[in-house]
Amino acid sequence: MKYFIKTFGCQANEADSEKLASFFDSQGYKVTDDVKLANVVVINSCSVRESAENRVFGLVNNLSKKKGKKQKVIVTGCMVGSALGERKRYSLSFLKRKLPFVDEFKTIEQIIGKDKILPKYQKTDSALVPIMEGCNNFCSYCVVPYARGKEVSRCFDEVICEVKRLVDLGYKQVTLIGQNVNSYGQDLKPKKGFADLLKTIHQIDEIKKISFLTSNPWDLTDQIIKAISLPKVDHYLHLPLQSGDDQILKKMNRPYKSSDYLKLVKKIKKLIPNVKIGTDIIVGFPTETKKQFEDTLKICKEVGFDRAFVSKYSPRMGTAAYHLKDDVPPQEKKRRWNILNDLIN
Numbered sequence: 551m552k553y554f555i556k557t558f559g560c561q562a563n564e565a566d567s568e569k570l571a572s573f574f575d576s577q578g579y580k581v582t583d584d585v586k587l588a589n590v591v592v593i594n595s596c597s598v599r600e601s602a603e604n605r606v607f608g609l610v611n612n613l614s615k616k617k618g619k620k621q622k623v624i625v626t627g628c629m630v631g632s633a634l635g636e637r638k639r640y641s642l643s644f645l646k647r648k649l650p651f652v653d654e655f656k657t658i659e660q661i662i663g664k665d666k667i668l669p670k671y672q673k674t675d676s677a678l679v680p681i682m683e684g685c686n687n688f689c690s691y692c693v694v695p696y697a698r699g700k701e702v703s704r705c706f707d708e709v710i711c712e713v714k715r716l717v718d719l720g721y722k723q724v725t726l727i728g729q730n731v732n733s734y735g736q737d738l739k740p741k742k743g744f745a746d747l748l749k750t751i752h753q754i755d756e757i758k759k760i761s762f763l764t765s766n767p768w769d770l771t772d773q774i775i776k777a778i779s780l781p782k783v784d785h786y787l788h789l790p791l792q793s794g795d796d797q798i799l800k801k802m803n804r805p806y807k808s809s810d811y812l813k814l815v816k817k818i819k820k821l822i823p824n825v826k827i828g829t830d831i832i833v834g835f836p837t838e839t840k841k842q843f844e845d846t847l848k849i850c851k852e853v854g855f856d857r858a859f860v861s862k863y864s865p866r867m868g869t870a871a872y873h874l875k876d877d878v879p880p881q882e883k884k885r886r887w888n889i890l891n892d893l894i895n
Contacts, residue, residue: 551578551579551580551590552579552580552581552582552587552588553574553580553582553590553592554582554583554584554585554587554588554590554591555567555571555581555592555594556585556591556592556593557594558593558594558595558596558605558606558627559595559596559598559627559628560598561678561725561763562683562727562728562729563594563627564678565678565679565680565727566594566626567592567594568669568678569658569662569669569670570592570658570661570662571669572667572668572669572670573662573663573667574590574592575670576667585613588621589620589621590621591613591621591622591623592624592625592661593609593610593623593625593626593627594626594627594658595625595626595627595628595629595630597627597628597697598692598697600864600865600866601864603629606625606629607648607649610623610649610652611649611651614650622653622654623652623653623654624652624653624654624661625645625649625652625654625655626655626657626658626661627697628693628694628697628698629645629697630655630656630657631657631696631697631698632693632868633645633655634657635657635696635697635698635699636700637695637696637700638868639693639696639868639869640867640868642655668715671716675723676725676759676761677716677719677723677724677725678725679713679724679726679727680704680726680727681703681704681731681734681747682702682703682704682728682729682730682731682733682734683698683701683704683729684698684699684701684702685698685700685701685729685730686700686701687766688803688870689792689802689804690870691802691835691863691866691869691871692866692869694729696868696869701730701736702737703734703735703736703737703738706735706742706746706747709726709747710750710751713751713754713757714754717754717756721757722756722758722759723757723758723759723760723761724757724760725760725761725762726747726748726751726760726761726762727762727763728762729764730764730765730766731744731762731764731765732744732765732766732771732774733769734747735747743771743773743774744774744777745771745773745774745777748760748762748774748777748778749780752777752780752782752783757782758782759782759783759784760782760784761784761786762784764788764790765787765788767789767791767806767810767814768806768810770789770814770818775817775818775821776821778825785822785824785825786825786826786827786828787818787825787826787828788827788828789814789815789827789828790830790831791811791829791830791831791846791849791853792804792832793808793831793835793838793842793845793846794808794811794845794846794847794849795842795843795845797842798835798842801835801871801874802832802835802871808849811849812849812853815827815853826856827855827856828855828856828858828859829853829855829857829859830858830859830861831846831850831859831890832860832862832863833861833862833863833887834862834878834882834886834887835863835878836863836871836874836875836878837877838863838878850893851893855894856894857894857895858890858891858894860887860890860891860894861887862883862884862886863883864876
């Protein structure tokens, strides 16, 4: 029996797929790179952007034309989380109508069960270590609180044990993964936060580099910034801006102003002079004028981002912004996307 896993999306999904691979190995399956030879095909879906969901729809529908009689297709990941989680963004029947040839829609937990599984680490240089799951922020355009559920932190000692186990396997680098690593530990008792985690891992001699994703601007505390300044912590910080205009930020339900973001960046650069900052930006959010886009452009020039994931806004079913009129024409979104992408990337 053979299995094939196709992963869409971010490093959190990659980490989930490592658990899935380990689970199927434990069940006696053998991995294959040829989807035609697989008895079980697992699609680990992403739903952060509409284009990601469309790629899943396209892949599964293509598979349906070649599907063998004994081949099972399972869809899991963020799209399924949005249908089966506590915070439903759409119904399971919606997915079944879109993907009628799929045999099972299951969450990661439903596939692997509740037993703790040592992931089948795919990378040889830096291992992915999930430290928390979910998001409680509900930005008006974002599907993550639905797809990933409420924030839940992994036990502090459990994370440290995994890092030490990775050291035994020969790893010298780790990447800590979470939808918002800054809020790690807020639900733990006794409370140990992200700064504590960075400092503790930093003390493990064999670990030479610690990276992490992703940080929200409004809860990046002075303690966390100080911990990031430690020599073994990667001085690349991904800090989503989304917009440089205060009115648009308010409509996005982002709890800061553009001036707050700039003050934070100046504070970070003062403490970590060699820091590199990446960001996420959405162009063409409902009602965004050319002047408001210019506000975003101005901040980008002032910050000097090293990298940016620029997205053209698209309405996402179930989000607060879905009810707003998508009034920026596609060609104008494309124009703004080109300007920012050329400037930063």
